Amino acid sequence: MLTGLASLPLSVLYVVARGLYLLLAYVVRYRWRVITENLRNAFPEKSEAEVQRLAKAFYWHFAQVIVEILKLLTISMDELYERAKIRNPELAIKAMEQGRTVLAVGSHAGNWEWILSTGALYFHERAHGVYKPLSNKFFEYFMRRLRTRSGAHLVPMRDTLRDIIRHRNQARCLALLTDQAAGPEDQPYWTTFLHQDTGFYTGADRLAARFQCPVFYVGIRRVRRGYYDILLTEIHDGLTPLDGDAHFITEAFARQLERDIQAAPDQYLWSHRRWKHKRVTE
Structure with a gap:
């Protein structure tokens, strides 16, 4: 059906x-x-x-x-390529041509599911996405089928570090959705985001610092019905020494995402319980 x-x-x-x-x-x-x-x-x-x-x-x-x-289950790759455009893919391609793993940090804005599939068209076999497996076996199979049909690869969230270590010398683009609600057990970075105290996952900071990864913010916006622009913004060059505990990348991500949401507020996933966790104070 x-x-x-x-x-x-x-x-x-x-x-x-x-x-x-x-x-x-x-x-x-x-x-x-x-x-x-x-x-x-x-x-x-x-x-x-x-x-x-x-x-x-x-x-x-x-x-x-x-x-x-x-x-995504049936769309031709030519049609997807016409409908979703990465406007400056050369930024990530240049880093990958140097044999480096690039981190692409995105959010639940625009059509977030089209980003990885589109990335596979631009970066070919080098597009990988971190995801959280679903507990329902049918929907897990269904979503994996959608997400990998254009040639993208998936990495379960729990295996992210192990996967990077295993493929640390492989040139690729690893995409992470970084705007989910991080709980106390995740040791989140707290900052003011859209006028609210908000906790963010900090994996991108730690990975970039440990493996000297360039980091790009991925912005996506619907320009008209069925058509999207995707824009990469460099957050970290992967060369400058980085303190993972300083959360420079996560703070920059939060500020860029905030600007994008304010510019197109209807295109963010407001049905998500983004602020369900509260900061734990001593």
């Missing part, structure tokens, strides 16, 4: 997305309380009417992303 649905042209799938939007926003009201609370806290200057409008805009964005992710 999913394969048959994914075989439909994106123009038809966007009609499906419209129905999905109406279902999520007006019938099910999917995570409405979480979404509106996140928006109120992130944009305290906005009126309640503006928050409500932004929540509806997010639902429409989210519905489009759902069908676009499904389309």
Whole structure:
């Protein structure tokens, strides 16, 4: 059934997305309380009417992303290449040509699932993505199939360090989604993000410091329906000595992501319980 649905042209799938939007926003009201609370806290200057409008805009964005992710099952690589453009891939390619592992830190903005698949088209066999395996066997198989169809490789989150050590001399781009809610057990880095005390995973800091990896922030934005621009911004050159405990990379990531969200607030994943953890104070 999913394969048959994914075989439909994106123009038809966007009609499906419209129905999905109406279902999520007006019938099910999917995570409405979480979404509106996140928006109120992130944009305290906005009126309640503006928050409500932004929540509806997010639902429409989210519905489009759902069908676009499904389309990864059947989309031709030529069509994907036309729809998602990395505007400056030469930055990462230059580092990889020097035989280095590049870290690409991204977020749940735009269509985050298209980033790795698009990266595989630009970087070929050198695109790898860190992910958290799903407990449901069917959806784990399904999502792996989607994510690897363009030639990308997946690395389970728990195996990240072991994988880098094993392939430390392999030129590749390793992508990490760095905006998830880090719990106390993850020893997060805390900073003010969208007006809120926010904990971030710090793996990128430690990996870059230990293995001298160049680090690029990955920004993605929908420029029109079904089309995305992906832009790399250098955070660290991989040459300057780096103190992993100083969290320079994570702080820079947070600031860049904050600017991107403020520029296109409807394109962030507001349904995620991003701020469910609180800083533990002594």
